[in-house]
Amino acid sequence: GNSVTQMEGPVTLSEEAFLTINCTYTATGYPSLFWYVQYPGEGLQLLLKATKADDKGSNKGFEATYRKETTSFHLEKGSVQVSDSAVYFCALKSYGNNRLAFGKGNQVVVIP
Amino acid sequence: NAGVTQTPKFQVLKTGQSMTLQCAQDMNHEYMSWYRQDPGMGLRLIHYSVGAGITDQGEVPNGYNVSRSTTEDFPLRLLSAAPSQTSVYFCASSFEGGTGTFGYGYTFGSGTRLTVV
Numbered sequence: 001g002n003s004v005t006q007m008e009g010p011v012t013l014s015e016e017a018f019l020t021i022n023c024t025y026t027a028t029g030y031p032s033l034f035w036y037v038q039y040p041g042e043g044l045q046l047l048l049k050a051t052k053a054d055d056k057g058s059n060k061g062f063e064a065t066y067r068k069e070t071t072s073f074h075l076e077k078g079s080v081q082v083s084d085s086a087v088y089f090c091a092l093k094s095y096g097n098n099r100l101a102f103g104k105g106n107q108v109v110v111i112p
Numbered sequence: 113n114a115g116v117t118q119t120p121k122f123q124v125l126k127t128g129q130s131m132t133l134q135c136a137q138d139m140n141h142e143y144m145s146w147y148r149q150d151p152g153m154g155l156r157l158i159h160y161s162v163g164a165g166i167t168d169q170g171e172v173p174n175g176y177n178v179s180r181s182t183t184e185d186f187p188l189r190l191l192s193a194a195p196s197q198t199s200v201y202f203c204a205s206s207f208e209g210g211t212g213t214f215g216y217g218y219t220f221g222s223g224t225r226l227t228v229v
Binding site: 034036042043044045046049089099100102103104105 | 152153222223
């Protein structure tokens with residue numbers, strides 16, 4: 001079945017630092033891949049997505065590239081701000097199946 | 113443009129009580145689903161629906177019922193609340209239009225925080 005694995009544990013970093021959150025997946029066929037962000041007390045919001053190999057999704061300075069050869073979709077941002085503090089979820093959806101499979105999420109804390 | 117609306121935002125129940133969490137969307141989405149979010153567990157799918165009159169179970173359906181009489185509404189019923197059902201519940205919807213739509217993401221509601229004592 002489909003599954004998503006995110007790196008363990010919260011991420012704490014200083015403002016303007018480089019952020020990477022790892023995401024790998026297992027799926028049949030060629031899934032669509034997503035990153036969602038959840039700010040404190042709110043629901044999940046779609047941050048970016050990619051629907052085929054080598055696609056790069058980008059939004060609000062965040063980027064992620066769909067790597068079929070390594071089954072990965074790592075999230076990156078070059079210079080984080082305090083306002084980027086949130087929980088980030090990687091997710092996938094397979095062709096012909098509308099069910100999203102989520103990773104467990106990573107808490108990101110940005111310190112001024 | 114309301115999107116997905118969940119009510120109530122907060123609820124405290126006593127063990128054994130029943131209640132219904134409401135979810136409504138105004139985007140004419142065919143697909144709707146309920147998730148629960150627990151610390152360290154991520155989001156787990158409870159039930160989902162691919163259209164009015166059609167529902168199915170997700171990963172953790174026990175203790176919950178759903179129905180889908182209209183495209184807009186997808187209520188989640190707790191039959192007899194238990195402390196293990198203390199969680200944050202999210203409703204989500206998505207466009208489901210066939211072969212070209214697997215790249216669509218979900219729109220989430222803002223959640224219902226439920227405490228069962």
